[in-house]
Amino acid sequence: MRIGTFLRPALTLLLLALVLRPVWFTPFFAPFAPAGGPVIYERASLLSLSISHLGLVAAASAAATLVAVTLAILVTRPAGAAFLPLSRTITNMGQTFPPVAVLALAVPALGFGAGPTLVALFLYGLLPIFENAIVALSTLPPATMEAARGIGLNRWQQLLRVELPLALPVTLTGIRLSVVIALGTATLGSTVAARTLGEVIIAGLLTNNTAFVLQGGLIVGLFAVLIYDALVQLEARLVRRTGG
Numbered sequence: 001m002r003i004g005t006f007l008r009p010a011l012t013l014l015l016l017a018l019v020l021r022p023v024w025f026t027p028f029f030a031p032f033a034p035a036g037g038p039v040i041y042e043r044a045s046l047l048s049l050s051i052s053h054l055g056l057v058a059a060a061s062a063a064a065t066l067v068a069v070t071l072a073i074l075v076t077r078p079a080g081a082a083f084l085p086l087s088r089t090i091t092n093m094g095q096t097f098p099p100v101a102v103l104a105l106a107v108p109a110l111g112f113g114a115g116p117t118l119v120a121l122f123l124y125g126l127l128p129i130f131e132n133a134i135v136a137l138s139t140l141p142p143a144t145m146e147a148a149r150g151i152g153l154n155r156w157q158q159l160l161r162v163e164l165p166l167a168l169p170v171t172l173t174g175i176r177l178s179v180v181i182a183l184g185t186a187t188l189g190s191t192v193a194a195r196t197l198g199e200v201i202i203a204g205l206l207t208n209n210t211a212f213v214l215q216g217g218l219i220v221g222l223f224a225v226l227i228y229d230a231l232v233q234l235e236a237r238l239v240r241r242t243g244g
Helices: 007-020 022-032 046-075 078-091 099-110 114-138 142-150 155-192 198-206 210-242
Strands: none
Touching: 007 022, 007 046, 007 210, 022 210, 046 078, 046 114, 046 155, 046 198, 046 210, 078 114, 099 114, 099 155, 114 155, 142 155, 155 198, 155 210, 198 210
16 A cells, blocks of 8 residues: 555654654654653664664565575576475564564574564565465466577577566565564564664563554564555555566
């Protein structure tokens, strides 16, 4: 769902204000805070938590995209078609195990902090990218592929100059879904001491402070909506450019 032209800058300004000047929203959150308790989360900078949160999502999504697209390229080649079942099993791992279970299993090996969170986000983000990339690479226009062969492009040139650019819009749909899922799932990383916006939400739950929960949830929600919208716009531009 794309947000309106006038709503987009309004939501962007709201997000910036919540992150940079949260004290402005004290009257809004005050009714949800316990009597005599803090209204605005001040144990850590919301800006630093937001940057750390987005950094984890970006790193995990980039790694998931690289692995998922590479696997999709492999299994859509005649020589690699036999590996499709194995590749599907690998990319389904993140969906089979809940993120909390992945975090719990990763902590003994990686310790507390960003490591387990990156593993969970990476595994959880593989499937949508992989499946969309397979669809994109398997449904390329036959006439276009024949023309590419006709002008003398070898297999690598066809892949890099024709197949991947044509497959990009559909692949980007999978990346968009993966990123939005990761934005929400990353909040769980704070349960294993990763610096994410989940720290604000968890602090609210532990102290029965609904104001903190609303503050953290609203910031994460706005990030998800705006990033989703930005990727939808990018996808639409790519479709127009490729004539899809």
